[in-house]
Amino acid sequence: MSNIDLSRFHRAFFDESLEGLDAMEAALLRLDVGQADAETINLIFRSAHSIKGGAGTFGFTAVAGFTHLLETLLERVRSGQRQVSQADVDLLLRSVDVTRAMLRAADGGDAADVDAVARLGAELEQALEMKPAAVAPVAVASAAAGWKIRFLPKSDIFASGNDPLRILRELDRLGQARIACDSQALPALADAAPETCYLSWTVELRGDCDEGAVRDVFAWVEDECELEILPLPSAEEEGAKDAQPPAAGAVAHPNPSPEGRGAEKPKLKVVEGGKEPTQERRSGDAGSIRVGTEKIDALINLVGELVITQAMLQQIAGNLDPVQNEKLLQGLSLLDRNTRMLQEAVMATRMLPVDAVFSRFPRMVRDLSTKLGKQIRLETVGEGTELDKGVIERIADPLTHLVRNSLDHGLENAGQRIAAGKDPTGTITLRAAHQGGHIVIEVADDGRGLDRERILAKAAERGIPVPANPVDADVWQLIFAPGFSTAEQVTDVSGRGVGMDVVKKNVQALSGQIEISTRPGQGTCVTIRLPLTLAILDGMSVRVGDDIFIVPLNCVVESLQPQAGQVRTLSAGARVVKVRNEYLPLAPLHELFRIRTDAPEPEAGILVLLESEGRKVAAQVDELVGQQQVVIKSLEANYRRVGGISGATILGDGRVALILDVAELVRGYARAAAA
Amino acid sequence: MTAPTPSIAETRPAAGPVDENPNEFLTFTLGAEEYGVDILKVQEIRGYDTVTKVPNAPSFIKGVINLRGTIVPVVDLRLKFNLERAEYNEFTVMIILNVARRIVGVVVDGVSDVMQLTAEQIRPAPEFGGGINTKFITGIGALEQRMLILIDIERLMSSEDMALMDSAAVH
Numbered sequence: 130m131s132n133i134d135l136s137r138f139h140r141a142f143f144d145e146s147l148e149g150l151d152a153m154e155a156a157l158l159r160l161d162v163g164q165a166d167a168e169t170i171n172l173i174f175r176s177a178h179s180i181k182g183g184a185g186t187f188g189f190t191a192v193a194g195f196t197h198l199l200e201t202l203l204e205r206v207r208s209g210q211r212q213v214s215q216a217d218v219d220l221l222l223r224s225v226d227v228t229r230a231m232l233r234a235a236d237g238g239d240a241a242d243v244d245a246v247a248r249l250g251a252e253l254e255q256a257l258e259m260k261p262a263a264v265a266p267v268a269v270a271s272a273a274a275g276w277k278i279r280f281l282p283k284s285d286i287f288a289s290g291n292d293p294l295r296i297l298r299e300l301d302r303l304g305q306a307r308i309a310c311d312s313q314a315l316p317a318l319a320d321a322a323p324e325t326c327y328l329s330w331t332v333e334l335r336g337d338c339d340e341g342a343v344r345d346v347f348a349w350v351e352d353e354c355e356l357e358i359l360p361l362p363s364a365e366e367e368g369a370k371d372a373q374p375p376a377a378g379a380v381a382h383p384n385p386s387p388e389g390r391g392a393e394k395p396k397l398k399v400v401e402g403g404k405e406p407t408q409e410r411r412s413g414d415a416g417s418i419r420v421g422t423e424k425i426d427a428l429i430n431l432v433g434e435l436v437i438t439q440a441m442l443q444q445i446a447g448n449l450d451p452v453q454n455e456k457l458l459q460g461l462s463l464l465d466r467n468t469r470m471l472q473e474a475v476m477a478t479r480m481l482p483v484d485a486v487f488s489r490f491p492r493m494v495r496d497l498s499t500k501l502g503k504q505i506r507l508e509t510v511g512e513g514t515e516l517d518k519g520v521i522e523r524i525a526d527p528l529t530h531l532v533r534n535s536l537d538h539g540l541e542n543a544g545q546r547i548a549a550g551k552d553p554t555g556t557i558t559l560r561a562a563h564q565g566g567h568i569v570i571e572v573a574d575d576g577r578g579l580d581r582e583r584i585l586a587k588a589a590e591r592g593i594p595v596p597a598n599p600v601d602a603d604v605w606q607l608i609f610a611p612g613f614s615t616a617e618q619v620t621d622v623s624g625r626g627v628g629m630d631v632v633k634k635n636v637q638a639l640s641g642q643i644e645i646s647t648r649p650g651q652g653t654c655v656t657i658r659l660p661l662t663l664a665i666l667d668g669m670s671v672r673v674g675d676d677i678f679i680v681p682l683n684c685v686v687e688s689l690q691p692q693a694g695q696v697r698t699l700s701a702g703a704r705v706v707k708v709r710n711e712y713l714p715l716a717p718l719h720e721l722f723r724i725r726t727d728a729p730e731p732e733a734g735i736l737v738l739l740e741s742e743g744r745k746v747a748a749q750v751d752e753l754v755g756q757q758q759v760v761i762k763s764l765e766a767n768y769r770r771v772g773g774i775s776g777a778t779i780l781g782d783g784r785v786a787l788i789l790d791v792a793e794l795v796r797g798y799a800r801a802a803a804a
Numbered sequence: 805m806t807a808p809t810p811s812i813a814e815t816r817p818a819a820g821p822v823d824e825n826p827n828e829f830l831t832f833t834l835g836a837e838e839y840g841v842d843i844l845k846v847q848e849i850r851g852y853d854t855v856t857k858v859p860n861a862p863s864f865i866k867g868v869i870n871l872r873g874t875i876v877p878v879v880d881l882r883l884k885f886n887l888e889r890a891e892y893n894e895f896t897v898m899i900i901l902n903v904a905r906r907i908v909g910v911v912v913d914g915v916s917d918v919m920q921l922t923a924e925q926i927r928p929a930p931e932f933g934g935g936i937n938t939k940f941i942t943g944i945g946a947l948e949q950r951m952l953i954l955i956d957i958e959r960l961m962s963s964e965d966m967a968l969m970d971s972a973a974v975h
Contacts, residue, residue: 434873676857722859767906768868768877769970771858777868777875785856785870 142183143236144419147229149176151488154225157218158491165206165213171341173221174203178345180228186290189235192228195246198253199224205257208338220256222492224249275304275335276343279357284325286353297330299346304336333361422518425478432468432475433760433779439468440781476665479519483561483570484512486525490532490559497533503542504554514561516568520639520659524570527632531572531655532557534628539576539653549650551575564658573654579605579647587613605645606743609633637741637792640666640683668759668778670786671737671750674724677786678750679759679778684791686738686745688753696731703801706736706747713738714798717749721773721794726751741795748794757781761788773797827926829919829945831952832899832912835887839912840919840945840952845901849915852896862967869909871900877968878909884966887913903958908968910957919952921945926954 153176156169177200184192199221205211227249230242278300282293300306314327321327334343340358347356446454446461487509498505540546540555547553552575560571581604588595593610596603607613611630636643641659660666660683668679691706696715698704704715715736719726728734728751736747759778764771764787775790829840855867855878864883868875878898882890890911898909929941940960945952961968 430873437873724857724859762873762875764868764875765970767875767908768858768968772860774859777856779870779873783870784854785868785875787856787858 139187139236141419142187143232146180146183146232149180150225150229150232152176154222154492155488157221157225158495160213160218162213162215162218167207170203170207170213174200174207175345177203178348180232182349189231191246192231192235195224195231195250196228198250198257199228202253202257204342208342217256220249220252224253275333275361276338276340277357277359277361278332278334278343279329279355279359280332280347281329281355282326282350283353283355284327286326286350287324289350289353291350291353293326293328293330293350296346296350297332300332300334300343303338303342303346304334307333307335335361420478422479425475428475429479432472436468436472436760437779437781437783439464441783444781477515479517480515481518481521482512483514483516483521483568484509485521486528487512487559487561489525489529493529493532494536494557497536501536501542503536503540505536505540506554506556507559508556509559511561512559514563514568516659520568523635523639524657524659527635527657528559528570528572530628530632532559535572535574535576535653539574539578541577545577549577568659570657570659571654572657573652575652578649578651578653579608579645580649584608605647608645609643640681642683666759666761666778666788667756668788669737669756670754670780671718671735671748672752672754673718673722673750674726676722676724677754677780677784678718679786679788680737680739680748681788681791682756684739684741686740688735688737691731691736693732704731706731708738708747711745713745713747714801715749716746716794716798718789719749719751739789739791739795741792744795744799746795746798748789759786759788827921827923829921829952829954830899831916831919833914833916834882834885834912835889838916838950838952840921840954841899841901841957843918845903845957847900847902847907850898850900850909851894852892852898852911865967866911871907871909874907876900876907876909878911879961879966879968880911882911882913901957901961903961904969906961906969908961919945919947921947921952921954929954 153173156172156176160166160169160173177196181193181196181200184190184196202211202217202221206213206217211217227242227246231246280293280296282291286293297306297308301308309331311329311331312327314329315321316327340360343358347354442461443465446458449458451458490509491507494505494507535557540557541549541551543553546555556575558571558573560569560573562569581601584604584607585595585599587593588607588610591610591612593607593613595607609629609632613629633643636657636659639659641657644656644658645653646656647653666679667682669682669685670677670679672678689708695708696704696706697712705712706715707713715731717729717731717734718724719729726734731749734749734751735753736749737753738745738747759780762777762779764774764777771787773790773794774787775793776788777785778788780786828843830843830846831838831840833839853869855869857867858865858877861867864880866878866880868877870876880890892911895914896911897915898911899915901908901910925947926943926945929938929943940956940963942954942956945954960966
């Protein structure tokens with residue numbers, strides 16, 4: 130057995146443990162102090178328990194030791210020996226953080242803060258020594274006087290690394306256990322195989338523990354034994370015993386709710402092989418498997434290929450006689466439909482609910498509102514909205530920043546709110562929704578709103594250029610300028626001035642847009658609009674000479690055919706186009722990319738007005754070809770970065786087309802203008 | 805017996821003792837010369853088809869092609885080595901190479917065959933002028949009447965003057 134390399138299971142252990150911690154954290158935040166719901170407590174306990182078990186198995190003793198303390202505390206809560214207090218929740222939340230840090234450290238990350246671990250460990254121990262609060266009779270109904278457990282391990286139980294003795298010792302810890310061993314199956318010594326278990330046990334466990342606790346002892350061996358757990362009749366129940374026949378199908382639920390428990394307490398619970406609880410326990414993630422993202426990306430690539438091949442066939446089929454080739458054409462149109470459905474389905478595998486980021490905020494809001502002395506409520510809407518995993522990962526930081534900003538700057542403290550005639554508790558609303566091929570995420574607060582005068586004053590102070598007679602929208606845009614921060618005090622929560630410009634840059638890097646709307650005294654709402662996926666781009670194909678380029682559609686403002694006189698030449702050959710009282714720099718793509726074209730003059734071509742980061746340029750192309758969705762391919766994977774090009778794609782005919790990097794193009798002209 | 809050059813040893817982890825197993829080379833022609841590259845670096849050989857030009861690239865980089873969904877740059881070695889004639893017709897071939905975990909297409913005049921050379925048949929490279937820098941030549945393969953210039957294609961393709969990689973990626 131010793132030659133099994135456990136390290137290959139480490140990844141799964143870490144992933145699962147971190148997930149468990151997330152679940153624990155969420156449950157702790159959900160926990161209503163004083164009226165602890167047994168289901169939630171159980172969930173928290175189970176997470177701690179399985180991390181402890183895993184850590185023990187894989188030899189992460191520090192983690193196992195720490196989570197053991199955690200588990201012990203939780204066990205007291207669960208068994209009703211301890212009433213959970215706000216202080217406990219705080220302690221547990223901090224323990225979650227420490228455990229997470231320890232896991233990361235064990236996973237080869239930064240070393241965990243040993244002091245913090247020791248300190249928190251001491252706190253936990255202290256909390257454990259404190260006299261338990263009065264038993265909450267509601268929270269956990271102690272069921273029976275004890276349990277009669279029949280434990281028949283399968284003969285190969287040792288092969289799985291489980292030791293029945295350990296289980297018996299743990300049972301003993303739960304209460305007074307009277308253990309009887311059945312050695313009937315034991316063969317003569319000469320015939321006994323040393324790795325086979327021939328024994329079975331009957332345990333009478335007397336004590337104040339519920340069935341879940343007993344079952345948890347067997348959590349690791351459920352599949353490797355036959356297990357019967359029957360309640361030992363207590364004195365007063367003895368008489369009524371025969372009145373209720375054992376309810377058929379009353380399968381033991383691993384975590385019966387307190388109410389349910391009292392109402393339909395079955396006299397007899399038979400669970401064979403422990404199969405049933407295992408399935409129910411895992412019902413949360415039933416039917417899901419872990420797949421590496423690279424596998425999914427490979428799949429998406431292959432489907433992309435299929436779509437291209439299919440488009441190619443479709444194109445060829447267009448030239449065929451529809452009468453003679455009826456069957457073939459029918460087949461092709463079926464293929465077309467199936468390919469598209471397949472593509473959608475495969476794309477959907479990369480989609481995650483936005484809850485993956487939203488779920489981190491309740492904790493943050495809780496911690497920060499305590500720190501800032503504000504009363505804040507967080508509401509989330511549309512957390513089930515799905516978007517690409519890549520987008521999720523990269524939107525988390527900007528969103529965190531926005532929420533922090535709302536907490537710190539947007540929302541007033543309770544006193545100010547009461548004075549303004551508002552609910553003393555401020556609200557931050559996170560909202561996600563699909564809106565026509567985009568996903569829209571809003572971070573809204575009902576705080577004081579943006580202050581036009583203060584922003585303008587600040588901009589003047591920081592030397593940020595302000596347009597003449599700015600309308601409100603222009604003013605709000607100023608907070609996205611680098612080096613802008615309106616917080617009166619720089620706090621460690623936010624307001625170091627490296628904020629909103631980074632947020633905007635991140636959102637734009639995802640080819641998204643960010644907008645602000647605000648009303649003084651009523652709140653601010655920041656809206657982020659993102660494409661559904663990073664892998665596909667809505668593009669406009671344009672022709673320059675013989676080459677086709679793709680322009681991201683979200684950057685295209687309009688396109689026009691310039692009239693004579695609309696284009697003026699400035700010094701040094703730089704040209705501008707006058708479009709409705711605005712002079713925009715002219716970017717002739719054929720010159721930038723050194724492509725030979727028959728129509729070098731702007732008047733002979735088409736101007737596509739492109740916007741990025743609030744600046745516009747007029748790109749000159751020969752012709753607009755059409756609009757299409759394109760799959761973005763990396764140019765850098767096998768080649769290098771190309772100036773003015775953000776990537777490549779494959780057209781319907783199999784040819785490669787390059788995708789224009791509008792942000793770089795615009796920046797180049799802005800630099801030229803500044804120089 | 806000469807020890808293999810470090811670069812070959814590095815790039816051929818799977819090869820056994822080089823002294824016993826003859827090395828296999830894919831040979832191709834550029835103008836009058838015959839060249840050889842390590843066969844293990846060759847992914848496939850295909851005809852020259854539509855190449856999408858890349859803006860502002862050196863002239864020997866013909867552009868990029870779609871190789872079953874992957875964007876692959878194409879280098880015309882004839883232009884790189886300043887050969888007089890570089891025609892593109894239906895006989896023009898591309899060698900698709902797998903070097904430094906990248907895929908590169910290389911246009912040559914023609915692909916000849918695959919040859920096995922034992923260590924004795926490989927002579928050290930002499931100093932000589934011409935298109936190709938001597939530092940990319942690992943040796944001269946002599947086989948009967950033929951003379952094969954053996955190129956360390958990996959080093960050549962990742963060299964800075966090929967401009968195939970971002971300078972940060974060049975080692």
